[in-house]
Amino acid sequence: MNPSIQVVTRLCMMMREALPLISSAIASMDCKPDALIVDLFGTEALPIALEYNLPKYVYVPSTAWFTALTVYCPVLDGEIKGPYVDEPDCLKIPGCKSVRPVDVVDPMLSRDDQQYVEYLRQGREFTLFDGILLNSWENLESKTLEAFRENEGLRSVMTAPVYPIGPLTRPMEPEVLENGLMDWLDKQPSQSVLFVSFGSGGLLSADQMTELAWGLELSQQRFIWVVRPPTSGRSDDAFFSRDDGSQGSPGYLPPGFLTRNRNTGILIPMWGPQVNILSHPSIGGFLSHCGWNSTLESIVSGVPMIAWPLYAEQRMNAAFLTEELGVALRPEELPTRKVVGREEIEKLVWTLIQDEVGQVMRDKVRRLKITAADALSRISGSSYKYMTQILSDIRDKRAPMMK
Template identity: 40%
Template sequence: MAMKQKFHIAILPSPGISHLIPFVEFAKRLLLQNNNFHVTCIIPNNGPPSKATKAIVESLPTSIDSIFLPPVSFNDFPNGIVPILQIILTMSRSLPSLRHVLESLVSKAHLSAFLTDLFGTDTLDVAKEFNIPAFIFFPSPATVLSLFLMAPKLDVTVPCEFRDLPGPMEIPGAIPIRGKDLPEPFQNRKSEIYKCFLNLAKRLTEVEGIMVNTFTDMEFGAIKAMQHQKGEPNCIISPPVYPIGPIIQTGSSSDDHGSECSTWLDNQPCGSVLYVSFGSGGTLSTEQLKELALGLEMSGQKFLWVVRRSNELPSAAYLNSQLSQGDFDPSEVLPNGFLGRTKGQGLVVASWAPQIEILRHGSTGGFLTHCGWNSTLEGVMFGKPLIAWPLFAEQEMNAVMLVEVLKVALRPKASESGLIGREEIVKVVKGLIEGEEGKRLGQRMNDLKDAANRALSKDGSSTRALSELASKWQNLEASK
């Protein structure tokens, strides 16, 4: 009997653990639904891979290969470079080594598709050289994708800085969004970063399709606007869009922190604990860290808090494995006596904790999050209501959606200086864990969790979208 043909695709996430994880999990989901695919994950670098990156790669199934590209150098930036530019430049400076890898892969077998993300649009030229159909995997919300697809038009039609607009911006199908809540690169149109993003956005329409890590019931309006035919009212000109989420991290950890967290949670009452984490890259200033500590203490509520060294740059840990995962003594950054005073009330762990296990646990009643999309979807999948505390990237937009549209999150108010004070923290923590509003948020989050599970079921919308995509790749290969 003839062996079934294997279709081979290559995926290229941009640097950062929060980009690698959804790409890898997407590949696993594809293989689970279609066992006649083989995936090669190409990983760009600007230094040695972090411990977390190595752990993810080492746990890949045999049908996913991995190739680390040689690290690029930033020696021409002697005074350092902000994380967002590091990501964009790492991708563009990896083009020669990517060309070499694709050449090698194509010499062994046909590639049915090449997938990268928004930051990798420069790599589309290399895929084109080898005649490989190119796709974008957008691991953020459809609402943010619609903004990027509209960005070239907005750049021409909006005369002022977006943050100075008198009212919210109307993006077809999406939530009305205030200029001040747009992602950081949109806050200064004269900046190099904005120009980079505009160039990335202009290339989104060149691909054969865009996969989005979301599901129809969560962002119906934005998805519908992008799936409308050109010329229809309220449409966004876009390649075919495939909502295939929620895709979240699978697998667990046997790390020491893991057993410590699980054992502690096992001894807490059901739904009583607030989990506090700012993702793989978020950091708080020294002053904000102190206010959060005192607010948690004064609330009297149980908490499990992943503490990181303070830094004035909110995204400081994003590409810095020392900050994001380095072990240190949390007492170095917490108020004097805090750990002693809260010993029965809370558990503090340094830098990292097994988030999936914590959110899955019955004792966890809520999640204070930076609103990164991976963390947001994990909160949804485990039905935990949120406290929204956005820090950088598209997190402000995510927070607006969670608080104002989906109504599954509370958001503490910051002072004019941007600091969130301890009294405000007490108010939202108590409100979420023991207040009536917290119960209403919890019910809505459970409804969203049910909708997510329906989307991922055998005949669900996300399962169908992924099947449609797999068929498209197979047909593209057959037509060569």
């Protein structure tokens, strides 16, 4: 596959090629499934659900806000003729927070790119399913979820129910491949360490790597940094990279960086046990690309963030974290638009770890952590209730089909 093809387009192509395998797998089952649940990149499996008379659902591992933009984008496509990023005003979604043009999802950056065609198709196909499962919960996005249920403008394009069943996050992993990492964390003061990671796909330019390294050093705060070699291409290039980190030397960092910071920082090449790290009481902040999985892992761990969006819907996530929830700081300019300087990084890190502003955010995210746990409660949890409702709806839809 051509490496210049955008990630969204690649994923859609891969899912498209897998459709015959899904159909044949279902055909070979002695006991057919009761429903078909597809990822947001698998909406073209809709005919398979119809072929086998199955209730059909889309699982969106992101926010209700992103989902609202996705299903409403075909309407915006008809209303707005030029590039979205050149619009003078925010993009309005009925009943929801508006989206600044600079924060639109990657597929909307260029209407001439194939990934925009795929995104429009997804938005239209979402509305054909029996429901959408969201990795969110009522107390986190009450306004947007209410819009899906009550707002006439949004319901005109999306009549099927939306089920917020989150937070769905990874469990802590066995303490392997940590090389003394947890022992080091155990020795650090409470809430004193900044964790820096850009997810499984995020990369920085060489210039930005240098500025980030200097910013961390100048802040004089403790840190754990998951490092990858810099990219000269797109910030999401690591998604399809085969680099296993074996060549991951620190030569791309400032000279002497490791020596000068040997007592205050730890570098982890390529990958780290993120959930284990965020759950540790010594962690006081998370500098993150704002991928939704990482964002949820930070929230359920009660850790405030520095939002550093790179691709996909991460700019929307960063806006949500900073403007709606108040649990994150962010650079003045988007990191995808300019190199963030060391002085600004130093200030962001120090503010989050040491300043009262950071403590206020820490208090807010801890309250969200409680609502996240409450949502999953079997007694009165909203997400548990919605999961139960999904199962009930599937039974109701399957009953007449089985006759």
